[in-house]
Amino acid sequence: MKEIFLCIVLTFIFSKSYSQGNCQWFLSKKDTLKYRACILITKNQHRYYQFDTRYHKLMNKATEICPYYAYPYRELAASYVKSGNFLKWKELIDKAVKYEPETYLSVRASLRYKFFADYKGTIKDIDSLKRITSQDIGYTSNGTYHLNIVKGLCLKALGKTDEAIQIIEKQSKIDKDFSMFNYLHLGVLYMQKKQHNKALLSFEEQVKINNVADNQYYIGLCYKNLNNTKKAVHHFREALKLYQSGLKMFDGYNELFDQIYLMDINREIELIEEIK
Amino acid sequence: MKHTFTLVFITSCFLISCIFHRDKPKVIDSIEFDESVDNIDFELCQEKLYQYFNDSKGLSFKGDKPALKKAFFGQYVNKNMIGESGLIRIRFIVNCLGQSDRFRLIGMNSDYEKKIFNSKISDQLLKITKNLNGWGIMKIDGKPVDYYQYLIFVIQDGNLINILP
Numbered sequence: 157m158k159e160i161f162l163c164i165v166l167t168f169i170f171s172k173s174y175s176q177g178n179c180q181w182f183l184s185k186k187d188t189l190k191y192r193a194c195i196l197i198t199k200n201q202h203r204y205y206q207f208d209t210r211y212h213k214l215m216n217k218a219t220e221i222c223p224y225y226a227y228p229y230r231e232l233a234a235s236y237v238k239s240g241n242f243l244k245w246k247e248l249i250d251k252a253v254k255y256e257p258e259t260y261l262s263v264r265a266s267l268r269y270k271f272f273a274d275y276k277g278t279i280k281d282i283d284s285l286k287r288i289t290s291q292d293i294g295y296t297s298n299g300t301y302h303l304n305i306v307k308g309l310c311l312k313a314l315g316k317t318d319e320a321i322q323i324i325e326k327q328s329k330i331d332k333d334f335s336m337f338n339y340l341h342l343g344v345l346y347m348q349k350k351q352h353n354k355a356l357l358s359f360e361e362q363v364k365i366n367n368v369a370d371n372q373y374y375i376g377l378c379y380k381n382l383n384n385t386k387k388a389v390h391h392f393r394e395a396l397k398l399y400q401s402g403l404k405m406f407d408g409y410n411e412l413f414d415q416i417y418l419m420d421i422n423r424e425i426e427l428i429e430e431i432k
Numbered sequence: 433m434k435h436t437f438t439l440v441f442i443t444s445c446f447l448i449s450c451i452f453h454r455d456k457p458k459v460i461d462s463i464e465f466d467e468s469v470d471n472i473d474f475e476l477c478q479e480k481l482y483q484y485f486n487d488s489k490g491l492s493f494k495g496d497k498p499a500l501k502k503a504f505f506g507q508y509v510n511k512n513m514i515g516e517s518g519l520i521r522i523r524f525i526v527n528c529l530g531q532s533d534r535f536r537l538i539g540m541n542s543d544y545e546k547k548i549f550n551s552k553i554s555d556q557l558l559k560i561t562k563n564l565n566g567w568g569i570m571k572i573d574g575k576p577v578d579y580y581q582y583l584i585f586v587i588q589d590g591n592l593i594n595i596l597p
Contacts, residue, residue, distance in 0.1 A: 205459075207459040207461075207483065208458070208459060208460075209458040209459065209460055213462055236460070236461065238483060239459055239460070239461040239483070239486065239523065239580065239582065240521045240582040240596075240597070241521070241538070242519055242521065242538075242540050242544055244461075244545065244548055246544035247544075257511055271596065272519060272584065272596070273519075273584075273586050273596060375460060383443070403547065406490065408488045408489070409485050409490070409597055410490075410596065410597040411497055411597065417496045417497065417498055418497055419495065419496065419499075420498070
């Protein structure tokens with residue numbers, strides 16, 4: 157229940173933080189071009205779906221009024237990232253970053269690893285953001301991870317396991333961090349280093365935060381590697397139960413790091429049954 | 433009198449059709465029928481097309497992502513071509529019966545610049561994608577609908593490294 161409430165609050169916070177904000181702010185700064193573009197968007201944005209050409213026409217009009225206003229470029233880019241059009245997306249999101257790097261570097265970083273497996277580019281964006289901001293670099297645009305965790309995951313994807321462990325360990329110790337699967341990812345990294353007992357401790361931490369099928373699956377794998385078949389089977393069955401009830405890692409757009417599937421759980425159960 | 437009625441009727445129909453046509457929402461990155469490459473027998477159930485994520489269930493394929501990966505990694509023959517690196521996106525439509533067609537391909541290099549990959553790479557991927565059988569039928573409000581799906585292939589020196597989303 158607590159997690160659901162947190163998710164609702166976070167969704168609200170993130171949706172607000174990336175909206176175009178209060179147009180009066182631009183007027184108070186005497187930026188009438190940005191004010192006019194902002195008003196145009198505010199009055200009409202709700203009328204169209206993001207993929208609708210009329211939505212794009214509206215945003216393009218806003219960029220004509222104020223060519224250095226980052227928000228409409230980001231909005232134009234959003235539908236292209238969702239259709240996997242890396243060429244158009246990059247062209248547009250680069251403009252948003254150019255005019256408002258502190259806001260949109262995190263957005264570009266959040267999307268380039270997730271939609272296009274661009275791990276080096278993501279790390280570059282996160283490091284650039286760190287250089288220009290004095291505040292915490294914050295979370296991905298959908299709120300799933302702190303950007304330090306994303307950096308760790310990208311390092312893992314690039315084969316830099318030790319560096320990945322270091323950064324995820326450090327970020328996970330921060331009390332206020334509310335990333336969803338830190339300890340699961342950390343546990344999988346320990347498993348890669350054959351540190352199964354350390355991995356189990358990490359998965360136990362994950363259970364306290366978000367007990368998903370994937371976590372139970374990895375606990376089962378740890379016990380399997382430690383030759384404890386009885387406990388392994390128990391956790392694989394627990395994973396199956398959670399998976400079937402929908403408590404699993406999931407993202408509506410992409411596959412997540414370390415995400416598992418029903419066939420993974422069934423394969424492990426069948427393998428153990430065969431040995432018996 | 434009869435002629436006047438016919439004229440009024442035809443004019444009304446024309447105006448209504450104009451209004452309907454004007455108001456028909458168009459979407460970006462849409463895939464229109466191209467008789468030179470598309471299957472003429474491939475039918476859509478309705479005018480409106482959804483995106484693969486619109487039912488909030490993610491990618492829908494029989495056997496999930498592992499089955500999809502198995503199909504590609506099992507059939508794609510790595511080419512070891514230095515410099516043939518980047519992403520290839522194949523986007524297509526899955527209709528309300530789970531059939532697919534209207535395949536369109538784009539490519540980029542590691543700098544997000546347009547790239548045309550060697551046909552030994554792109555033709556293979558296109559062929560495997562066209563032969564895939566197992567796309568899920570998307571339902572919106574309980575009714576089967578047509579939707580856009582895409583696959584992105586990560587290519588490193590002609591070798592298939594990863595498949596997204």
